[in-house]
Amino acid sequence: MEKGTSPFLRLLTDSPEKTLFTVGLVVMIVWLGSIFSYAFVSTTEMRVEMDPDQQTILVAGGAGYIGSHVVADLVENKYNVVVYDSLYKGHKQSIVGLKNVAFVKGDVRDGDLLDKTFKRFEPVAVMHFCADSLVGESVIDPLKYYDNNVGGAISLLQAMGRNGVDYIVFSSTAAIFGDPEVDIISEDTPKAPKNPYGETKLAIERMLHWASESPSSTLKYVALRYFNAAGAHPTRDIGEDHSPETHLIPNVMKAIQGSGGRLKVFGNDYQTPDGTCVRDYIHVMDLSQAHVKALAWMIHNDLSGQFNLGNGNGFSVMDVIGSAKTVTQREVPYDLAPRRAGDPPTLVANSVKAKSVLGWRPEHDSMDDIIASAWRWHQAHPAGYKD
């Protein structure tokens, strides 16, 4: 051993036997270390360095349709993002290639993995998109909805509490209003969900309220009640790909492309101008902007709030078909079908509060714009992310 080597190292290597033992010990330590880190790192399939000067947001469900658009917008707005998603419904392709984005594959009901993720990435806030969200399925299997939606939210809130994270933006829905007596729905319109999906979302809103009201609580939350999200990102290669797909606009696209059979128009005997259901379609990029603004508003003012998010314009199913025909210059093959259970005739948002409080302005409120962006994505990906 050379002069200048530490006495401790000399002690461990001053005979061939000791050297062999020391090398074996080092190999063993490295091996055990790699097993230990694998337990966590194996769930972190995509890791990048985060910018130390930026705040980090944990986006649960960030590999899903709306979540992936918000992740891209958060990056644009100079946040680091940790996407936490089981990929049970989402697509990893929807978040690849973004700077300052890490990915943890895990279930939001897994408190241990949430704790490790909070400790490792130290997010200042959470956005919660995870849910089961098929109305029909929720009627058939309500407990699945209470388990994933309510159970997931409880697990996330508890992990936030354990890790000192005070801010959450939650994906709520127009479905909490049920079948309202008014056509234009404001935040104060009575809530009366008509199915377990809407019930679970309202239960989470109530839970957030009480959790933030408790005397010892420092929790602040924003519940964003989306009306009908639609469209795709204008520059990133991401869009809407659910399986099964139940939403009108992607089903119109598929019918045009011949990949989803003929479109079924569910009911033409509603009390609406043309007899088909009227909805408020909001471009996913406008929804995304609302998240970025809500996050900044909540943290800056240390306040909670609920906001309805829509364009304030109603479009019937036949309006959507007409616009799709104009934009794509293709026929939309469709058949009239019986009403779909649970569909209210008209749901249109009053989003004055989001505009005045958050300073939010939807920029893509024409149906043709929404359809054009969805059409670009579907043309590029006729089989969704599988392409």
Ligand SMILES: NC(=O)c1ccc[n+]([C@@H]2O[C@H](COP(=O)([O-])OP(=O)(O)OC[C@H]3O[C@@H](n4cnc5c(N)ncnc54)[C@H](O)[C@@H]3O)[C@@H](O)[C@H]2O)c1
């Ligand atoms: N799409 C709409 O028009 C609409 C309207 C109103 C409200 N919402 C709500 O917005 C949110 C996002 O909707 P979306 O259309 O993007 O849905 P989505 O299914 O595309 O995305 C949800 C994501 O959450 C993940 N996820 C679900 N359960 C999970 C769990 N237990 N643990 C970890 N990850 C889990 C899925 O893998 C998926 O990536 C949902 O909460 C939905 O209820 C959607």
Ligand SMILES: O=c1ccn([C@@H]2O[C@H](COP(=O)(O)OP(=O)(O)O[C@H]3O[C@H](CO)[C@@H](O)[C@H](O)[C@H]3O)[C@@H](O)[C@H]2O)c(=O)[nH]1
């Ligand atoms: O193949 C189809 C699909 C839908 N529709 C009709 O189109 C309208 C819109 O349906 P859809 O796109 O499935 O959206 P909604 O049922 O309105 O539900 C969406 O919008 C709600 C808020 O308004 C959210 O709560 C839900 O999560 C979200 O899926 C409804 O009248 C449907 O009956 C059809 O006629 N044919």
